[in-house]
Amino acid sequence: MSDVEKYIARRKKTDPEFAEGFEEGYKEFEFGVLLRQAREEAGLTQEQLANLMNTKKTAISRLENRAGDIRLSTLRKAAKALGKELELNL
Numbered sequence: 377m378s379d380v381e382k383y384i385a386r387r388k389k390t391d392p393e394f395a396e397g398f399e400e401g402y403k404e405f406e407f408g409v410l411l412r413q414a415r416e417e418a419g420l421t422q423e424q425l426a427n428l429m430n431t432k433k434t435a436i437s438r439l440e441n442r443a444g445d446i447r448l449s450t451l452r453k454a455a456k457a458l459g460k461e462l463e464l465n466l
Contacts, residue, residue, distance in 0.1 A: 384398065408440045408441055409440075411439055411440055415436075415458060418458050420458075422436040422437055425454070425458070428457035429450075429453045429454060429457050439454070
């Protein structure tokens with residue numbers, strides 16, 4: 377385990393607010409990474425994906441880098457443009 381991982385584990389145990397915020401932030405980060413990977417696997421640039429979604433390249437960049445507060449309709453458009461199926465789990 378790296379020093380960073382040790383620090384995170386220690387903070388999670390001693391600071392409930394940090395633990396909650398960390399998990400939420402990580403999930404947003406993870407979605408952005410998954411979106412970028414799907415785009416790259418489809419062989420698309422951010423600009424090409426934006427054109428398919430009828431939006432701007434900057435919007436795709438924001439999704440990939442700061443994925444918080446994304447509308448469900450935007451997720452559906454992205455999935456459709458990438459030839460993927462959107463699946464949500466609770």
